[in-house]
Amino acid sequence: MSKNGNRGGLVVFEWRDGFTGRRYGFTKEQQDAARRLVAGLLEAKLKKEVGDDLRALADAAAAFWARDYYRLVFPLAFGREVVDGGVRAVFLDDPGDRVDQTAVFRRAPLDGAARPPLLPAGGRAPAEYLLADVVLVRAALANIYCRQRGVDPGLLHVLRLACFTGPLAAELAASGFDLPEEVRRLVDFLEGDGEPPAELDAEDLRRLWEAGAVAAEEAMDIAPASFAVTVVVGAVQRVKQYVFETPGLNEIRGGSEILSDVTERLAVDVATELGAEVVLRAAGSHLEFLVPDAETGAAWEARLRREFVAATGGVLVAAAAETLPVRDLLGDYYRAMGRVYQRLEAARNQTRPLYPETLPFEERCAICGQRAAEGWYQPPEGDAEPICRVCLIKREWGRDARRDKTRELEEQLRGGGRALWGLGADAGLPQSLDDLIVGHPRRRLVAVVYGDGNNFGAVVQQLKNIAVARQWTCRVEAVTWSATALALAEAVRVSVPAPHAAAKEAQRKPSLPFQVLALGGEDIGLFAWGPVGLRFAERFVALTDREFTPAPGHDGARICFSLGVLVADAKAAVARTVAFSEGELLKWAKRAARNAGYRDGGTIAFLVVPTADQIPGDLDDFQQTMYYREGATFPVCLTLRPVTAAELGFLLDRAARLREAGFVGALGRMAAAFVRGEPRVAVLYYLYQKARERKGRDDGGFTALLEDTRERPPTLADLDFAGRVLGTRRPFGGEPVAGGRETYFAPLVDLAELVKVLE
Ligand SMILES: [Zn+2]
Known part of the structure; x- marks a missing residue:
């Protein structure tokens, strides 16, 4: 293992996240501790195999590296913790340029705020290779090589086991785990000492071993040509x-x-x-x-x-x-x-x-x-x-x-099983979309959430080597599932308050307020009760944004997710709602993220339509008619959509506060003034309302609540619901136009739509 750098006087081992440019440094002691920890987990896995069946041992070790290890280290930026019996996400500190000597390592996936036990590949490998990537590529190539040459199966599995245990052989030996003699001899050979059994070609094997752990260009020259x-x-x-x-x-x-x-x-x-x-x-x-x-x-x-x-x-x-x-x-x-x-x-x-x-x-x-x-x-x-x-x-x-996928999510969150959703241990799967609804809300609204990754194509095109390609695949899977599980756990806890939960639990057979679907690739698809779906979208994008936040100066494409969320009547035809969420809203969200150069991470395009026949036939037309006013002096846009996770979180919180304060009617009237009338007149109405509040003649607080600047995300620092230019923001997340007229944003309609979901 190489000493890759020297920061603040500490000799460190370093792993570079190739997809964000972030660097993770470790002291010698930390690297040793991480190696011991990973070796201990591998040993525990091997000990579950009874007897001396080398093939079973090799298979267990393969599963450890190919699945368990990646799920242990990814996601890098968040874990899970239990607070008051509820599961929630915890963000890990970005180590930045320092080495945290007090860091504790995860012993299990998503283990609180403990840090992932990253083992860099070391040696001549590029800084972004993990030991696991290299171990798996070497083992896969050795495996295929032996099969092609008809090597005795017994020897094949000895070689596989040597590939999987060799890099941690010292740690395994130190803890008293004895590898079989023939495996030890092969480990020695692979490390450069001695000769392999006659059946194996020493020259070819060494080349494969070496080629599996170097940069792409170098590997081209080293791997056996034939x-x-x-x-x-x-x-x-x-x-x-x-x-x-x-x-x-x-x-x-x-x-x-x-x-x-x-x-x-x-x-x-x-x-x-x-x-x-x-x-x-x-x-x-x-x-x-x-x-x-x-x-x-x-x-x-x-x-x-x-x-x-x-x-x-x-x-x-x-x-x-x-x-x-x-x-x-x-x-x-x-x-x-x-x-x-x-x-x-x-x-x-x-x-x-x-x-x-x-x-x-x-x-x-x-x-x-x-x-x-x-x-x-x-x-x-x-x-x-x-x-x-x-x-x-x-x-x-x-x-x-x-x-069901729900069980996988529960396993991912480790702890509580079905009860972790707060709806009782025997909550069942929803049998219909109507089952997703919690309590007796004014409208029976279901969110259809559809999402996928931005820039994944660009990332994949950069993959020069099979080792990093595998790391990417495993990371995307681990991050997507972890973020889905945590976002849902938080969304359900926030959206289903205790009295509702008790009422739902009291049903003859309570059902969960969401259904996650597996759609292939990095596609995200789920149905949920309206409030759960919107909160999920916000949390999911926040978590994945955190995982893929690029280091300052990173020149690669920023990785993030976009989601479309259609909130419509539970009776609306699924074919229609899914097609609209995926075909229109998701595309809108992705376009906005791209136009912004992915500067603020992922985006969410939501639309609330209380009845199915309100689903727009043409989204562009709908945007112009509902949310855009040319105006006499300047254009006004009545929505902020598509929004970032922080913006959606802000809007949801503000909508909830307006509802709690009894301003649903006032909000509806004010939003209608903007949608139906001239923006100029609507602004006058707003100012009139504000003046009345000031004089205390009206039940005060509506505009004061809107104008409360606390907890505003930086992108909305200048926000004024009566109309304000917001930096370079363009209507509907459109492309920036040089020298174009500035647009005013007066997004009361966003709050009015969200309040409908929360009522
Ligand atoms: Zn059929």
């Missing part, structure tokens, strides 16, 4: 169409669960047959992994298609395999993978729906109304109805509460 591996990719086509094709929450949840379950099962199959280190990605309904040769690749291709079709009753899957020189994977990863994806694209075009047409005499499924019925199901009320195979499988899965 060594190639086959990459297999499988991806479900039109995931959204499959999940949202029918309106019922049970079928939607079922569809999402089936896809994530079969993906996970296939990843386990690959890990069992070939080793977890060869799996590059397994999330949503997308798989990427390495196999020894084209023949094995073709077999897996067929198997992926078959398994997805069998699990779903007929979903479109594209799969492809491509053989690539290892030099390209190590030195030119993005371009090399591009070749695999070209293949996938070609395979995609050949995919045909399995249920093309319904013949005129066939009875159609009562749920999807498209495919031919193959059986019957009994709805809660009424007679049995015809159902197709696809809908039947979804329905059965959706009704099975044992399998």
